[in-house]
Amino acid sequence: MTQDMLLGNEEPSKSKETFLEKFCVLAKSANGAALLDVIRQALEAPNVFVFGELLAEPNVAQLKGGPDAKYLETLNLFAYGTYKEYRAQPEKFIELSPAMQKKLQHLTIVSLAIKAKSIPYALLLSELDIDNVRHLEDIIIEAIYADIIHGKLFQNTRILEVDYAQGRDIPPGYTGQIVETLQAWVNSCDSVSNCIEMQIKYANAEKSKRLLNKERVEQDLINLKKVLKSQASDSDESMQIDTHGPGTSGGLGLGPSELRKKPSKLRNPRSSAVGLKFGK
CATH class of the missing domain: 1.20.5 (Single alpha-helices involved in coiled-coils or other helix-helix interfaces)
Known part of the structure; x- marks a missing residue:
């Protein structure tokens, strides 16, 4: 057995046969011991995991409150209950055969798988009243081969990872x-x-x-x-006017020729004065 086992990868069958149907047909016309035998056969049948239709049969419903009420209680247990409930009050139910006990354990695993996709071994051991891990893994593998759950066993961490779980009957x-x-x-x-x-x-x-x-x-x-x-644009026009227009020499109003002449008149004023002195 490997450290972790991937089982039941296939998709659940969409056209699974209703195996309970033949027992419902038998229950319609059965009474007394024959009816009780039909119920026992349905509880032991390996492919029957839902019981709502059988519980709805009038002949079965009439067992309530009668001397054979335990059969009805047991049928209700398989439809809605768990193995732990059976172990708590076994006197309420009929004595279970080994096949019935194993089926009820399988249905208990289904109930746990519906509630959580990761189930510790410790919880499974407690719910199924098992003290041996190898025995627990065998029961889980049997449930997987019965196509009521799909999942993977992790032996190192002791966890069952559930990928699929079949639905159970809905209680009244x-x-x-x-x-x-x-x-x-x-x-x-x-x-x-x-x-x-x-x-x-x-x-x-x-x-x-x-x-x-x-x-x-x-x-x-x-x-x-x-x-x-x-x-x-305004700045460019202003610069053009200041550069090419009149009075660009500091606002004196002198043209270029006047600027050339002016310095000559003011040059060497002392020489003029000396010339006047010698003239006298």
């Missing part, structure tokens, strides 16, 4: 709880849907704001570029 009155659970799930889905819609609306509003802001910023940039271009 449990339908209301299922409806409440489904309604709560629907309400939760509606709340999540409403929350998502609100988030979508908020995101769309924020997107619109960002687009408007982007357009405003782009328009401001265009206007700023126009202003800067206009100022640059």
Whole structure:
């Protein structure tokens, strides 16, 4: 046996035969010991793991409160109960044959697999009233080959990982709880849907704001570029007027020829004075 065993990988059969049907047909016309024998055969049958249709038969329902009520209680146990319940009050039920005990243990594994996908060996040992791990693994493998569970055994960590578990019969009155659970799930889905819609609306509003802001910023940039271009053009025209227009020499109103002549008149004023002195 390997350290971990992958078993029951195949998808559960979609067209599995209803093996209980023949027992329902027999129960319709059976009474007394014949009816009790039909019930025992159904409880031992290797391919029968649901019993709701048989429990619904009038002849079977009439066993309630009678001398053979234990048969009805045992049938209810196999439909809805577990092996631990049987071990707690064995006097309430008929004496189970080895085949019946093993089937009830298999059904107990199914009940555990429906509740959790990872089942420790310790829990299985307790629920099945087994003190031997090898025996426990054999029972699990038998349940897998019976196609009521699929899973993988991890011997190192002592865990059964469940991939699939067959459903069991629904107890009377449990339908209301299922409806409440489904309604709560629907309400939760509606709340999540409403929350998502609100988030979508908020995101769309924020997107619109960002687009408007982007357009405003782009328009401001265009206007700023126009202003800067206009100022640059005015500055170029001003520089051209100051460079080529009249009075560019400091505002004295002198042309280039006057600027050349002026210094000659002011040059060497002392020489003129000396010349006047010698003239006398």
